[in-house]
Amino acid sequence: MTEKLKGACLCGGVEYEVQDPEALGYCHCTRCQRWTGSSLAGVIVAKENFKFTKGEDLVKRYESEFAPRNFCSNCGSSLYDDLGEKYFVAAGLMRDLELDPSFHLQVAYKASWHQVGDDAPQFAENPPA
Ligand SMILES: [Zn+2]
Ligand SMILES: [Zn+2]
Numbered sequence: 001m002t003e004k005l006k007g008a009c010l011c012g013g014v015e016y017e018v019q020d021p022e023a024l025g026y027c028h029c030t031r032c033q034r035w036t037g038s039s040l041a042g043v044i045v046a047k048e049n050f051k052f053t054k055g056e057d058l059v060k061r062y063e064s065e066f067a068p069r070n071f072c073s074n075c076g077s078s079l080y081d082d083l084g085e086k087y088f089v090a091a092g093l094m095r096d097l098e099l100d101p102s103f104h105l106q107v108a109y110k111a112s113w114h115q116v117g118d119d120a121p122q123f124a125e126n127p128p129a
Helices: 030-036
Strands: 004-008 015-019 023-027 040-046 050-054 059-062 069-072 078-082 086-090 101-105
Touching: 015 040, 030 040, 030 078, 040 078
Parallel strands: 023 101
Antiparallel strands: 004 015, 015 050, 023 040, 040 086, 059 069, 069 078, 078 086
């Protein structure tokens, strides 16, 4: 697995680097569905391991309930969900990501048309602490 990953939004205006991605998983909550158009496949990254390398001035923040959503104001790409100490970074923007999914969160709110196709553990809401 690569230690450092690069990500870029749809328009290419925003680029970033991520170090030591911790885990890949899906959040099926209704907020993520509205934000991305489906479930959010995201990578958990410590906040200090995420850094913008281009276009930080294009990044806008939507103060969503629970976690602010950061996105490119030019093309609308979802960048990351700010969980405080950790970021949940949209996986589709990092082309060299090689993790396998290891969790599904908020499955109780999953869209009926979304078929989970892997064996990663599923949690109705959040995993037990
Ligand atoms: Zn963009
Ligand atoms: Zn969610």
